[in-house]
Amino acid sequence: MRRLIGVFISIPVRDYGLRLVFISLGCGALLGAPLILQWTTGGCWWVLNNPVMRWLGVRSYGIYLIHLGLMTHVLARFGTSHGVKSTFVLLLIGLTAATLLGAELLWRFVEHPALQRRLPWRQAEFKQPATPATVEP
Numbered sequence: 001m002r003r004l005i006g007v008f009i010s011i012p013v014r015d016y017g018l019r020l021v022f023i024s025l026g027c028g029a030l031l032g033a034p035l036i037l038q039w040t041t042g043g044c045w046w047v048l049n050n051p052v053m054r055w056l057g058v059r060s061y062g063i064y065l066i067h068l069g070l071m072t073h074v075l076a077r078f079g080t081s082h083g084v085k086s087t088f089v090l091l092l093i094g095l096t097a098a099t100l101l102g103a104e105l106l107w108r109f110v111e112h113p114a115l116q117r118r119l120p121w122r123q124a125e126f127k128q129p130a131t132p133a134t135v136e137p
Contacts (some may be wrong), residue, residue: 071103
């Protein structure tokens, strides 16, 4: 691992394309390692398997739907009038909180009730056929 980091650091700054290749490979390894672990052992890293991550996972579609529209609206309204760094910090803290709150409300009042209404219909589709009773003479 130290050698890989050393190779990355030693790449000249002007060789931007090669740095992008190493960054892409590193990100791919970070995404691929948990998948390979889960596929081979059935386990998962503790960082990815905890109540906070499960909460985020259940609400991830709501987070996806809300964050971009909210960010676009806030940036169009306020812009970077407070400076780039201040705007970034305000967006990071404020929009993260607003997005998580919106995703929770979307899950509680839209997604979860819709899934509850869908369940009886879906469960009938996947029921195992009843095994016929064997009659012994």
